[in-house]
Amino acid sequence: MASAPQIVIVGGGLAGLMAAIKASEAGAEVKLFSSVPCKRSHSVCAQGGINAAVNTKGEGDSPEIHFDDTIYGGDFLARQELPRRMAHAGPGIVYLLDRMGVRFSRTPEGLLDFRRFGGTKHHRTAFAGATTGQQLIYALDEQVRRWEAGGHVVRYENWEFLSAVLDGSGACRGIVAMPLSTLRPEAFRADAVILATGGPGLIFGRSTNSMNCTGSAAGSVHRQGAIYANPEFIQVHPTAVPGEDKDRLISESVRGEGGRVWVPKDGKPWYFLEEKFPKYGNLVPRDIATREIFRVVHELGLGVDGKAQVYLDVSHLDASTTRRKLGGVLEIYEKFMGADPTKVPMKVFPSVHYSMGGLWVDDADEATNIPGLYASGEANFQYHGANRLGANSLLSCIFGGMVCGPAAVKYARGLAKGAAALDSSVFDAARAREEEENRKVLARDGPENLYGLHEELGESMRKHCTVVRYNRGLEEAEAKVADLQARLPRARVPDRSDVGNQSLVFARQMENMLVIARAICRGARLRDESRGAHYKPDFPERDDVNFLKTTMARHSPDGPRIDYDPVECTWVKPRPRKYD
Amino acid sequence: MSDRTVVLRIKRQERPGSAPYWQEFEVPLQPAMNVIAALQAARKLARTRDGKTVDPVTWESNCLEEVCGACTMIVNGKVRQACSALVEHLPQPVTLEPMTKFPVVRDLCVDRSSMFENLKKVKAWIPIDGTYDIGPGPRMGDDEAQEGYILSRCMSCGCCVEVCPQVNDRSDFMGPAVMSQVVLFNSHPTGRLNRHERLDAVMGPGGIQDCGKAQNCVRACPKEIPLTESLVRLARESTLHALRDLLRK
Structure with a gap:
């Protein structure tokens, strides 16, 4: 192919931006789609930092130990090729970000500073105050702007992805998307497409996720034949501030910098994590901390003020150091709760935070099972297994973009016939299908309330599909999703406008969210073991004989079809997972 | 349960260039409620204070933690992020207007x-x-x-x-x-x-x-x-x- 490869990237968070930079560098012309201006993507919510085993603190840290911590933290469910490459790429990635001008915190010698995070005993997390995600996305956004100014990248911000364009052979040849202003679907040709569209937190109603984390794009291509893997692995972060509109994350870095979790017991503070896990203390991995907080609150009835909350305390630490290292997080607590955490302990509770599961991609290129379609960042299932370690998400997003960007360009260069040479009929038909779908959705009538259905979904998913799972509850939850699928066509879209109609967009997203929700319920129902974030009191042990396997979900109109793909533990062999 | 409510007085605009108009919505007040949660409640209702069924209000928001900047609008005359504007601290009715230095796309949503x-x-x-x-x-x-x-x-x-x-x-x-x-x-x-x-x-x-x-x-x-x-x-x-x-x- 003589002309420049045409790459479409959907999603302007860290993974999408990094993929755009790498693809541009490899000589491609990139169209970058995002439902919000890239600077406002959910990556901004990451607070604590990014992992890289640079070993600047004389602790004997190394990428191999980082790799081992990642696999062990993920309870051995992660496929090992990409996480190993990621751990080794970590130091280079942090140095690259440093060169891009990220204002990381520094040591007195002027080197990058590193702090502690959960699931490791090493100072491995580089950080920029406590708004690291924001700082990293700004740096990548700026680099993409440079490529944009040079004419290599065209941004389509405030556009909603609707579906992939598949040719007669089933290969991905472009996308259909619509601007959120006019809502008129358009088809775009591409030699390869990268989805970096984030996680599906909104399926749970309230979570720590941003409002655009619907998982809709992944759900849409899943309905078109893309395999969705490990859907049941949903991380519930131990420390968030519950809210009506969303739960607000209080970063793990708060504990990394010395914050302590406690509840009053017999009139005295009880530091239950430190007592039970003397080696890791408050820095046990998230799945374990969350379950422990649940036990203390729900089983022992020791929640602060009799409510579902525990203390997260930094009031014993030096206030000015705490402000310098954790300012951004403390500010959020102050603004939304009206109390100063350096003086009074914060009140927190676990909240849905991250999906380890996502679109299935291969171990080399982050390629989905649909030729020409790639998935990166939280949207794919790689790296984190059954539980993600803190500060590995920023790393996996950026590393992922570095993997799939060049891979997509290479794939495009190998195509016998580029998308530009295809007959326009396939694109016209794809666009017409989406126009028709919009018309159908707008014509819906009935007594159901679109937003009410979403609340019902969130309530049921939070109740049955989070920290403690029972088969009966999971069956109930899937039946609930099926019921919502049946009722959605009777939910009138309350907005009739042809400009900025957010209800139409949400109605379309709901359809895809329900498909993913059902895969989450079914995957969890069928996995009769406990592993990482997936915990069933009726099956309390990890079962490597039957379930050291990736859950592979394929879509069908009557619900997901599930089978399993064994996980080969090439480097790190399974061992019991203990942090005490 | 409190039966207190919050009244939102919103400056609306159907499309770029069309004439703005005002509508009022009334929703139940929740503890620690911010302007976004109030807008969400009004959206679910899709009915004005005087009982008229209307198109829900369009606004921009994403992180709801005041780090993304999306939900910037004029709240009671002051430009700020709606997510960190807690309703209990605001005199009622809470007036919401789009920013004036950017073209309005629709309602509270502007093109920055x-x-x-x-x-x-x-x-x-x-x-x-x-x-x-x-x-x-x-x-x-x-x-x-x-x-x-x-x-x-x-x-x-x-x-x-x-x-x-x-x-x-x-x-x-x-x-x-x-x-x-x-x-x-x-x-x-x-x-x-x-x-x-x-x-x-x-x-x-x-x-x-x-x-x-x-x-x-x-x-x-x-x-x-x-x-x-x-x-x-x-x-x-x-x-x-x-x-x-x-x-x-």
């Missing part, structure tokens, strides 16, 4: 793409050689890093642009946020290497000479970025830059 275009004009990036693994960036003291960090928290939300009297129909002033970004990049050891390109950009139309020193920007910034300091620094830098150019001629 000019802010990003301006970042492009002033080359607000570090021109790295490539993304290859060639080791760390320049060494830097923590104080210097922290100084940059403060400027680098700008969300491009547009609050400073909204309150700046110099941003108006008769001026092309790019606004305080973009100027402050120039200071950020010009102060970075690598960014400094091409500071003249950025200074050229801010000495052209819409640049630093359009600042009227009203100092509204620094008061409006939700991230407490010392914008006036940045503006003064940039004015000084660009004067020196101009002198240098003059002497070279």
